[in-house]
Amino acid sequence: MPVLLYSDKAHMRKICFHIQKGGVGKTSVTGNVAALLAREGKKTLVVDCDPQANLSSWLCTKKPEYDIASVFTGQADAEAAIQQIGGHLSILPVISIGSGLKQWAETELVRSPRALEFFISDLEKLNFDYALFDCSPSLSLLERSVISCMDELINPLSAEFFSIDGVESFANELHHIERSNRITIKNDKIVLNLLNRSFTRHRAFLEELEKLRYRIFVIPQDSRIAECQIARKSLADFAPKAKSLPFFMELVHSIMEEQEK
Ligand SMILES: Nc1ncnc2c1ncn2[C@@H]1O[C@H](COP(=O)(O)OP(=O)(O)OP(=O)(O)O)[C@@H](O)[C@H]1O
Numbered sequence: 001m002p003v004l005l006y007s008d009k010a011h012m013r014k015i016c017f018h019i020q021k022g023g024v025g026k027t028s029v030t031g032n033v034a035a036l037l038a039r040e041g042k043k044t045l046v047v048d049c050d051p052q053a054n055l056s057s058w059l060c061t062k063k064p065e066y067d068i069a070s071v072f073t074g075q076a077d078a079e080a081a082i083q084q085i086g087g088h089l090s091i092l093p094v095i096s097i098g099s100g101l102k103q104w105a106e107t108e109l110v111r112s113p114r115a116l117e118f119f120i121s122d123l124e125k126l127n128f129d130y131a132l133f134d135c136s137p138s139l140s141l142l143e144r145s146v147i148s149c150m151d152e153l154i155n156p157l158s159a160e161f162f163s164i165d166g167v168e169s170f171a172n173e174l175h176h177i178e179r180s181n182r183i184t185i186k187n188d189k190i191v192l193n194l195l196n197r198s199f200t201r202h203r204a205f206l207e208e209l210e211k212l213r214y215r216i217f218v219i220p221q222d223s224r225i226a227e228c229q230i231a232r233k234s235l236a237d238f239a240p241k242a243k244s245l246p247f248f249m250e251l252v253h254s255i256m257e258e259q260e261k
């Protein structure tokens with residue numbers, strides 16, 4: 001019998017909460033959804049692909065020796081760079097100061113268009129159920145390369161007038177990525193973050209959004225979300241009674257149900 005180093009079981013589901021707009025909660029949603037998937041017993045990896053390193057500063061329990069750029073440049077393999085955060089949750093971080101990620105993305109990535117594909121196929125050998133990717137608010141070559149390797153893209157939005165334009169322009173960009181790579185990527189969910197139902201304009205925005213083709217998952221404004229980041233904990237660990245937690249759970253259950261179908 002050959003010895004299996006890694007399990008050959010289920011496929012690792014790759015999800016990115018992304019939109020080309022800043023400050024809408026991409027990082028907050030990614031980290032908290034990942035922590036909840038891990039609490040549900042799913043082996044979950046978060047991959048910080050944003051040179052701002054917000055996700056890493058929030059969730060890393062120790063200063064990283066290696067980061068995602070070390071993996072791309074061949075200084076470390078992914079296993080050496082991954083940190084276990086606790087339970088079933090792990091992170092492949094970015095080092096906030098001095099990481100070569102931005103430089104690598106702007107120089108080497110152009111010359112190695114399949115780099116992300118190879119990187120993700122290495123992650124797939126590590127037996128994770130889910131890998132959630134956090135990117136910076138842009139659609140440069142790095143974000144496009146990450147997107148082209150995903151099973152699912154979920155768009156986080158805040159309740160602002162221009163957000164609908166942002167969703168439409170993201171859908172166009174995604175079709176372009178799908179066409180040029182001859183792939184299809186699931187994109188049927190919107191997370192409407194930072195919603196305050198006491199604002200008429202927020203309720204009106206939600207009504208507009210409901211006319212589109214997406215399933216809408218609402219996350220309300222909740223100061224505990226910002227506070228858990230200062231405490232360097234996930235929302236579920238920091239404030240198990242937070243009002244936004246059941247809303248995150250609804251999203252997590254929907255993601256898990258689809259995986260199990
Ligand atoms: N539902 C919420 N209620 C209250 N504050 C929130 C909520 N979601 C996110 N925040 C806060 O809003 C700020 C922006 O969130 P976050 O960093 O997750 O956005 P982002 O889209 O990742 O930003 P960037 O585009 O810079 O990467 C953070 O301070 C975060 O704590």
Ligand SMILES: [Mg+2]
Nearest residue numbers: 026027050054
């Ligand atoms: Mg972010």
